[in-house]
Amino acid sequence: MKDVIGPDAFVPLNGHQKRVLSCPHNLAIWLEIKKEEGAPSFRTATELMRQFWKNRRQHLNKAGISNPQSNAFLEPLINYMECQGKISAPATIVEKTPDVLDAFISFGILQRSAKHNINFCHQRYLDHLIAERLLHNIFQESDSVLSWLEKKGNQSLFRREQLRQALAMLSEESPTDFFNTTR
Structure with a gap:
């Protein structure tokens, strides 16, 4: 890992940060951000994922896609995937905005599958967005993690990473x- 990161960036990292970067996906995110903005500062994998989304949203903004447009585009995809418990959605859900879809694909967020479906390039992107939405609902609408899990049989393996990310975000933002x- 030291050879990939480079000694100047590796030395300042603490043991926990090195463990986070030992995951190939986290390392890829870190390297992508480093290439464009310099070595990102982070404490947790959740913070690193937040920086990834911040970086991707900046790219989308430069491509002429505003944050409200991005959110409006993502909402039906996330809703479908979360409600169906699937990691892909029919392309028809987003076909009315092909330029936005093309931008999300070109920036490595989404991909088309052979079956005319759309899915995130990595499931953790979707898991993070679902966890982020859950936290928003907890803080803004007095929802709870337990009520989210109780809805529609949400206690499945599909929910495990979403739950982990939501709890990690909750512990960072509101201990x-x-x-x-958790009690």
């Missing part, structure tokens, strides 16, 4: 809510 939730 009291994290404690109450």
Whole structure:
């Protein structure tokens, strides 16, 4: 890993950061951000994923796609995938905005499958967005992790990483809510 990262960037990393970067996907995200913005500062894999999304949104903005447009584009995809418990969605869900779809594909966020479906290039992108939405619902609409899990049989392996990311975000943003939730 030291050879990939480079000694100047490797030395300042603490043991936990090195463990986070030992995951190939985290390392790929870190390298991509480093290439464009310099070595990103992070404490957790969740912070690294947040920086990835910030970076991708900046790219989309430069391509003329605003944050509201991105959110409106992603919403039906995320809704479908979350409600169906699937990692892909029919392309017809987003076919009305082909320019936005092309931008998401070109920036390595989404991909087309052979069966005319759309899926995220990595499932953790979807898991992060679902966890982020859950946190928004907890903070803005008094929802809870337990009510989210109880809906529609959400206690499945599909939910495991989403739950892990939501709890990690909750522990970072609101330790009291994290404690109450896990209790």
